[in-house]
Amino acid sequence: MRSRFDIISVIGVLISFGAILGGQFLEGGHIGSLVQVTAFIIVMGGTFGACMLQFTMPVFLQGIKLLKWIIFTPFISLEDVIDQVISWGQTARRGGLLSLEPILSEMDDAFMKKGLQLLVDGAEPEKLREAMEVEMDAYEEHYRMAAKVWESAGGYSPTIGILGAVMGLIHVMENLSDPSKLGGGIAVAFVATIYGVGAANLFFLPIANKLKSIIGKEMVKRQMVVEGLVSIANGENPRLIETKLRGYIA
DSSP: OOEEEOHHHHHHHHHHHHHHHHHHHHTTOOGGGGOOHHHHHHHHHHHHHHHHHHSOHHHHHHHHHTTHHHHEEEOOOHHHHHHHHHHHHHHHHHHOGGGGHHHHTTOOOHHHHHHHHHHHTTOOHHHHHHHHHHHHHHHHHHHHHHHHHHHHHHHHHHHHHHHHHHHHHHHHHHTTTOGGGHHHHHHHHHHHHHHHHHHIIIIIHHHHHHHHHHHHHHHHHHHHHHHHHHHHHTTOOHHHHHHHHHTTTO
16 A cells, blocks of 8 residues: 655654643643653553453554555545546446456555456456455454554543542652652653643554545545446446545545
8 A cells, every 4th residue: 555654643753742731841740750760651551451451462553553544545536446447437438347467466455456357257347346345344343443542541641640540649648748759749740741631632542543544535435346246347438437436625
């Protein structure tokens, strides 16, 4: 799958960090006061531990692997899909379905290649649709479950942040007789909350939603491919097929 560098994701991360650190600086605070290793370990360790408990290892690892899509987003051009399907339709109209066979060796997309192979093999239109929709459903379930890893992290991290805050306050209460230890405990308490809420709303949930958006666009692409292949199998006019496919991106 081709990908492209998604500059808006990088800008979003920089703006998020810049706004928080800049606000801290403008209020006269020290940026270093937001750096608490203990709070970070509590929030991140607790969040990802909970996610690992919720999901199976393959799903969890797939979720981590999909993180690269945020910066290097899969390139999905629905216009290119329309052009390709119309080209198939015109070729089949001139030379029959078997004339599409040479195209198979040039294709990189496994889903499109499988559908075109079924078409060349003379599969009935509805059988072709059924076979491709089964694969589409499996794809969607697999990748949406992986995206839910980040959605779940966004749900757990604020609560883990509160847990870290309570732990910090417990530390404070245990050392009321020693004022020198109070500052560290209070800092962990508040910074843990910042880490939990900030990570959820600035990173985990946006990552989950962006992944779901990419998966959704891929599903639209696959629906268009299936609709185009079925239309070609039914012998429909390429212009009619184009009109039908453009309805997906109107």
